[in-house]
Amino acid sequence: MTTPAIQRWAVQLEYDGRGLVGWQRQASGLSVQALLEEAAFRLAGGRPVPSITAGRTDSGVHALAQVAHLDFPADASFSSYSVREGLSYHLKPHAVVVLDAAPVSLDWSARFSATWRSYRYRILNRRTRPALAEGHVWHVKSPLDVHRMQQAANMLLGLHDFTSFRAVACQANSPVRTLDQLDITREGDEVVVFAKARSFLHHQVRNMVGTLKKVGTGAWEPERVAQALAARDRSAAGPTAPPDGLYLNGVGYEPDPFASPTPQNRT
Amino acid sequence: MTTPAIQRWAVQLEYDGRGLVGWQRQASGLSVQALLEEAAFRLAGGRPVPSITAGRTDSGVHALAQVAHLDFPADASFSSYSVREGLSYHLKPHAVVVLDAAPVSLDWSARFSATWRSYRYRILNRRTRPALAEGHVWHVKSPLDVHRMQQAANMLLGLHDFTSFRAVACQANSPVRTLDQLDITREGDEVVVFAKARSFLHHQVRNMVGTLKKVGTGAWEPERVAQALAARDRSAAGPTAPPDGLYLNGVGYEPDPFASPTPQNRT
Structure with a gap:
C-alpha cells in the first residue's frame, strides 16, 4: 500500500467568533475547524482534508489573520487563487473567510513552524454599552488608566512561569513562556492591549487582560501583578476577560509562506 | 388652555443600522426614531416625547454620534446621567445607545442649530468578502487608487449645485450645498472617505462615494467627476454606494451642548 500523495496548503483566515464554538470541533455548535474542513472537503471533490491551526481560539474569540494548513490530495491541482476563492465560497454564509493561500512542504506546520503569535484585545471604555461593536x-465602564496598566504590563515581559495566568485546564507541558510585547494604548474610547510571544498558554491573554483591568480601574496597584506572577497560582491573578474583545492578530513564520507585496492580489 | 411646560434635551446617539429601517418611522420595520421615542415615552412615565434629529439616516446607515432633541414634560426632573442611562436602558436590546445628554433651550434644534455634519464611509478593498465587518x-474587490480618488474628490469641494449627486426623491428646496471636506485615506485594506459640510442632500455622500469608486478602479478619469457635477443631472454621476459603509460621524453646534472634557463622565 502506498500513502496517497498530499499537497499541503497554508491558509490565512479571518473570522467573527460570535456564534462559533471556537477553533476546535465540539460535540455541538459550529467550529471554525469543522467549517474549514467541510469547505475543503467540497473543494477536494468529496475527499477528507484534515487541518492543523496555529492557534486554537476559544468560543467567541475572533481572528484577523489566523493561519492553518490543509492536506489536500495532490492530484487536485490548485492555484493560490483557487484555494482562497474556493474555500471562501464554500464557507458561505458563515463569517469565516480565507484571505490568502500558499502551497507549503509537508515538513511545514501551521502550528509548529510558527515563530510568534500576536493578539489584540479591544476594551470599550465608556459608560454606555456598545451599539456598533457589540x-x-x-x-x-470604569475609566481605565492606561499608564498604570502599562506599568503593570511591563512586569509580565520576558521569560516567566505564567502559571498564575494559565487556565486550570491548560494542557501545555510547561507553564514557562517568553512574553515579547504587551502594549496598552488608548484609541478614542477604546483601550487596546497588544500581546506578542512565540506561543501563549490557554487563556493567557484573557487572564492578563482581566488582571490589567484591575490595575487600570485602580482596584489593584501595579505591583500586585508582579506578586501575582510570582505566586504561580491562578487564584493570585485577576479574572479571565471575556472572549468578545480578543482577536488573534497574526502568526509569524520564517520564511513567511504568504510573503508577497500584495497578498490580496496573489493569483 | 396653557401649553404644557417642556424641557428639551439634546442627545447623542450611536447605532448599528443593520436591521433598522433608518431614522424615520416607516409603515413597518424598526426605526431609530420610533425606538428612541418609545424609550423616552417610558422614561417620561408614559407620556409622549417627540424627537427631531440632525440627520435622517437611511435604512442600513450607522451612526457614531448622531444628535437629536427630545421634548420631555418639564415636571420630569432629569439629570444628564438619568436621561442618558434611562434612555439607553429602555433602548435595550436594540443596537441603539445614548452616549450623552444635555438640557437645551426651546429655541435650540438638533436639526436647525447644526453648523456642520460629518460622515465616514468605509470601503473594504480586498478580494475576500468581509467576515468581521459584514x-x-x-x-x-478591484484595487482602488486613493490618489486618483482624492484628485476627483477635490473637484467637488466648495459651493456647487449638487443635482447630479442628489437622490431623485430628495426633498430639499435647493440643490446647492457647500462641501467643506472630502478626504480619501487608506487604512490597511480599508479605504475611508470623510465628508464634512453644513448639510448634505439626500444620498449625497453615497452618490459621491459611488462615483469616486468609479475613478478609484480606473473605470473613470478623475475629470469625469467635474463633468458629472457640471451636468446637473443625476444620471451623469456614478451609482449610489450601499448604506453598509456609511456612518454619520458627528454633528457640530456653536456652542456645543455636549461640551465637557469627558462627556462620558458627565453626571
Whole structure:
C-alpha cells in the first residue's frame, strides 16, 4: 500500500467568533475547524482534508489573520487563487473567510513552524454599552488608566512561569513562556492591549487582560501583578476577560509562506 | 388652555443600522426614531416625547454620534446621567445607545442649530468578502487608487449645485450645498472617505462615494467627476454606494451642548 500523495496548503483566515464554538470541533455548535474542513472537503471533490491551526481560539474569540494548513490530495491541482476563492465560497454564509493561500512542504506546520503569535484585545471604555461593536469588545465602564496598566504590563515581559495566568485546564507541558510585547494604548474610547510571544498558554491573554483591568480601574496597584506572577497560582491573578474583545492578530513564520507585496492580489 | 411646560434635551446617539429601517418611522420595520421615542415615552412615565434629529439616516446607515432633541414634560426632573442611562436602558436590546445628554433651550434644534455634519464611509478593498465587518463596510474587490480618488474628490469641494449627486426623491428646496471636506485615506485594506459640510442632500455622500469608486478602479478619469457635477443631472454621476459603509460621524453646534472634557463622565 502506498500513502496517497498530499499537497499541503497554508491558509490565512479571518473570522467573527460570535456564534462559533471556537477553533476546535465540539460535540455541538459550529467550529471554525469543522467549517474549514467541510469547505475543503467540497473543494477536494468529496475527499477528507484534515487541518492543523496555529492557534486554537476559544468560543467567541475572533481572528484577523489566523493561519492553518490543509492536506489536500495532490492530484487536485490548485492555484493560490483557487484555494482562497474556493474555500471562501464554500464557507458561505458563515463569517469565516480565507484571505490568502500558499502551497507549503509537508515538513511545514501551521502550528509548529510558527515563530510568534500576536493578539489584540479591544476594551470599550465608556459608560454606555456598545451599539456598533457589540460582541467585538469588552465593555468596561470604569475609566481605565492606561499608564498604570502599562506599568503593570511591563512586569509580565520576558521569560516567566505564567502559571498564575494559565487556565486550570491548560494542557501545555510547561507553564514557562517568553512574553515579547504587551502594549496598552488608548484609541478614542477604546483601550487596546497588544500581546506578542512565540506561543501563549490557554487563556493567557484573557487572564492578563482581566488582571490589567484591575490595575487600570485602580482596584489593584501595579505591583500586585508582579506578586501575582510570582505566586504561580491562578487564584493570585485577576479574572479571565471575556472572549468578545480578543482577536488573534497574526502568526509569524520564517520564511513567511504568504510573503508577497500584495497578498490580496496573489493569483 | 396653557401649553404644557417642556424641557428639551439634546442627545447623542450611536447605532448599528443593520436591521433598522433608518431614522424615520416607516409603515413597518424598526426605526431609530420610533425606538428612541418609545424609550423616552417610558422614561417620561408614559407620556409622549417627540424627537427631531440632525440627520435622517437611511435604512442600513450607522451612526457614531448622531444628535437629536427630545421634548420631555418639564415636571420630569432629569439629570444628564438619568436621561442618558434611562434612555439607553429602555433602548435595550436594540443596537441603539445614548452616549450623552444635555438640557437645551426651546429655541435650540438638533436639526436647525447644526453648523456642520460629518460622515465616514468605509470601503473594504480586498478580494475576500468581509467576515468581521459584514454589514459595516462596502466590499469593493478591484484595487482602488486613493490618489486618483482624492484628485476627483477635490473637484467637488466648495459651493456647487449638487443635482447630479442628489437622490431623485430628495426633498430639499435647493440643490446647492457647500462641501467643506472630502478626504480619501487608506487604512490597511480599508479605504475611508470623510465628508464634512453644513448639510448634505439626500444620498449625497453615497452618490459621491459611488462615483469616486468609479475613478478609484480606473473605470473613470478623475475629470469625469467635474463633468458629472457640471451636468446637473443625476444620471451623469456614478451609482449610489450601499448604506453598509456609511456612518454619520458627528454633528457640530456653536456652542456645543455636549461640551465637557469627558462627556462620558458627565453626571
